[in-house]
Structure formats: C-alpha cells, structure tokens
Amino acid sequence: MRLPAGSFNLILIFALIWSALSTPEIGALTGFGAGIMMDLSQTSPGPMGHWTLVMIFACYVVAFLGYGDDNVRGNPINIILLTVVGVASAQSVFLLLGFLLGQAIGSFQQALLVIAGTAFWTLIISPLILKAVSFIHSAVFGMHSRI
Amino acid sequence: MRYGGDNRGRLLIIILVVTSLLLITLDLRGVRVIDGLRTGTQTALTPVQRLGSWAVSPFRNFLSDVTHLGRTRNEIEKLKDDNDQLRLALQNREVADIQLKQLKKVLDLAGNGGYKVVAAKVISQGSSTSFTQTITIDAGTTSGVFTNMTVLSGYGLVGVVKYAYANSALVQLASDPAFKIGARIARSEQIAILSGQGTRKGLLQLLDNSSEIKKGDVLLARGSQKGRPFVPGVPIGEVISVSNSPGALTETAEVKFYTNFSTLGVVAVVVSEPRSDPRDALVPSKPQPTPIPTVTIYATPGADTPSPAATN
Numbered sequence: 529m530r531l532p533a534g535s536f537n538l539i540l541i542f543a544l545i546w547s548a549l550s551t552p553e554i555g556a557l558t559g560f561g562a563g564i565m566m567d568l569s570q571t572s573p574g575p576m577g578h579w580t581l582v583m584i585f586a587c588y589v590v591a592f593l594g595y596g597d598d599n600v601r602g603n604p605i606n607i608i609l610l611t612v613v614g615v616a617s618a619q620s621v622f623l624l625l626g627f628l629l630g631q632a633i634g635s636f637q638q639a640l641l642v643i644a645g646t647a648f649w650t651l652i653i654s655p656l657i658l659k660a661v662s663f664i665h666s667a668v669f670g671m672h673s674r675i
Numbered sequence: 676m677r678y679g680g681d682n683r684g685r686l687l688i689i690i691l692v693v694t695s696l697l698l699i700t701l702d703l704r705g706v707r708v709i710d711g712l713r714t715g716t717q718t719a720l721t722p723v724q725r726l727g728s729w730a731v732s733p734f735r736n737f738l739s740d741v742t743h744l745g746r747t748r749n750e751i752e753k754l755k756d757d758n759d760q761l762r763l764a765l766q767n768r769e770v771a772d773i774q775l776k777q778l779k780k781v782l783d784l785a786g787n788g789g790y791k792v793v794a795a796k797v798i799s800q801g802s803s804t805s806f807t808q809t810i811t812i813d814a815g816t817t818s819g820v821f822t823n824m825t826v827l828s829g830y831g832l833v834g835v836v837k838y839a840y841a842n843s844a845l846v847q848l849a850s851d852p853a854f855k856i857g858a859r860i861a862r863s864e865q866i867a868i869l870s871g872q873g874t875r876k877g878l879l880q881l882l883d884n885s886s887e888i889k890k891g892d893v894l895l896a897r898g899s900q901k902g903r904p905f906v907p908g909v910p911i912g913e914v915i916s917v918s919n920s921p922g923a924l925t926e927t928a929e930v931k932f933y934t935n936f937s938t939l940g941v942v943a944v945v946v947s948e949p950r951s952d953p954r955d956a957l958v959p960s961k962p963q964p965t966p967i968p969t970v971t972i973y974a975t976p977g978a979d980t981p982s983p984a985a986t987n
Binding site: 535536552553556557559560567568572573575577578581585619626629632638646 | 683684687688691692694695696697698699700701702703709712713716717801802804805806807809811837838845851852853870871872873874
C-alpha cells in the first residue's frame, strides 16, 4: 500500500525483527527466504536474487549485532531502532546494487525521500508487530527468546 | 556482539550468497524458469491481492480524506445539512460515482482518439519500497490485455502493461524512473524523449538542438509500430519549466503529467491501434475564463432615473 512519503514492507520488517531475535545463521536463512519472496513480487524491478542477496546480508548483520548481547535483544526499543536502520540500509544497498546492475533509479532526492519515508513508516509499524513476532519466535525457538 | 561464528555457519552463508548470485546470473541471462516462477506467483496471488485491496480500502480512504482535507471541506459542510441516512448513502456511493466519472472520461478520450479499449479497475498500487511505480489492474489476457499495451486514464497516458496474467496485469506507470516514451510537441513536429522521475513530473529531452520548447507546450505520444507499446496521439502532459543550460547540446524541460497517479480508480487498456493517427485531436482545451457581467450606470443631471447598461 502506498502511503504519504513512501510505504512500508511487512516482509522486510518481519524478517529484520525475526533476525534481531535469532542467531546469525537463522538470520541469514530468514533473509534468504524473505528475499526470495520479495524477488517473486512482480513489482520488484531487479533480477531474481537481487533482494535475496541484500536481505541475506541485512538480516545476517542485524542478527550478528543482536546475538549474545542482552542489551540489544532484551530491549524492544533497541530492536525497533535496529529494524529501522536495517530497513534503510537494505534499501540503500538495494538501490546501489540496482545502480551497478544498470537499473534506472530516478532522481537522488526522490530515492532519499522514499528511504526516509519507509524508515518513518517502519518506525510506526515495528512496535505494533514486535510482540506478535516475538511470540511466534518464542513458540518456534523456545521461551528464552521472548522479549 | 560476542558471536564468533563457526565453519558450518560460514559455509551456510557462503551457500546462500552463492545461490542468490546464481539466481541473479540466471535471471540476467533470461532463463525462462525464473519468469515462470514470477508469473505463477502473481497468478496465484491475484485473488489474495483483490481481497487485501478490499480489506484495506477503509484505511486507504481515511488516509486519502486526511491528505485531501482542504478539498473535501466544502463537500463535508454541505453534507452536514443532510440527514444521517442520506449522508450514509452518499458515502457508500461516493467510490462508485468517482469510478463511473473516471470511466466516462476515459471512454470519451478513447472514443475521440479512435482507440479500441478494455476498461479495468485498479486493484492495487505497487509499493514504492523498490523504487518502482506500478499498479495492478483487474483485466488480463482473458480480456485481451497483453504486454506492451498503452494504458490510459480520462486525462491521458497512465503507463504501459509490463506483465499480463490470466485475470490481472501489472502496469508500469509513466512516473516510474525506468519509463521512457517518445513524445511530440502538439501542433509541431518536434520530437523528444520523456523519462519518469518517480514523481508526477517527468524530464523531457529534445532530440534536435534547433528545436525550442516553451512553458505550456502540450506533449502527445508519438506512437510505436503497430501501436505497441504506445499508440499515437495520447496526451501525456504539459511543459512547466524549461532549462537552458549553456553547455547542454539540446534543451531539457520539466513536464507535469496530466494523470494524477495516486488517484487512479478506473483505467483503459488500448487493445488495438487507431485506424489513423489522431494527431492533435486529443489536446486538452485550455480552461476558458468565465465572463463577469459589469453594470455601468449613467447618471444624467436633470433626468428622473439613471439608465443602467450591462456589458460583458
């Protein structure tokens, strides 16, 4: 859905929150799965595997930053901030990779606006779904991962 | 950040990265399986997309009302005088009325241009997360809609069909950064290339350095062979500013598209080219100023009553 000044991507947010609660290996696998789903979308302008590559790295890094550090994983605010930064970084890398692959990316200002808008909406949406993601994560991996 | 990783973890990440690189390579080399996967997914997800569009429509309408608060204020004040039942009925009919109006306008445009069209409803707008501008419409190959067909609104060009499925199609909007169209300036033979910029404004580049453009010039589609991807004569937009860089080989200009891409409800897909090029027949007419009557009163000294004379 298109919203004022950008939009949000539920798969992207879900995958990053899930990764923030997981080990780096699970994070990379989550990124792979989420990336494949985003690549299968017809609105994805890049070749198949474009989002997958970006998401593997984004989810791995987010999981790596959160793993073993209770200051990050135990605090919902840190997870939300990590997700917002992860979304903005993933989009920036996606844009850069697209540029290297020869895709048209439009004006720089518009790209910045979309990234900022998506980060804003991610900041709004993440707290709303964090509890649900945490609940599912703990159901799958055990109670120790519950926030 | 106490994670050190192990060999299995590293191996897993290497396998995943290599897989994604392999997918990129296969897709860039045009392996058909990848296209088939995307097409299959879209076909399977079309009913879900329709359901999602229906489910989020109250939220979308609310946001639309908030962003167009100034424009709807007068309408809301007028509705306050009506009773609750009538107000409810009006709200329910509002969406249908807008779509009907859009349909009438787009059919008028298509009729004037001699285009054979298939009308379609917009069922979803593509996310801008991937820096693309797309919409999905509810007409597909079963309705005669195929790839590389021109899509119109009542105001002019909307975009081009990028992918067509059985019951839906993905339309690349003219505002998409990857969109390019050959354009002609109305009432002249000057040609140019118009590119989308991600907003309602596009960038026009003239091909001939001796040509000149000025603010207010109307752009029409030049048309392609056999009318695909573009049929000729479709109004695109109007030049709003011209940039004359001393070092530039040709002039460039900023163009505002006639179509407002964020309010699209009903569109039409041109399924066959017109028998003849409509040339400038579809250039939108400029709004005419409404004449204001002026009353002049001549007062003659000594006369009983002044004599009024009305002029326009």
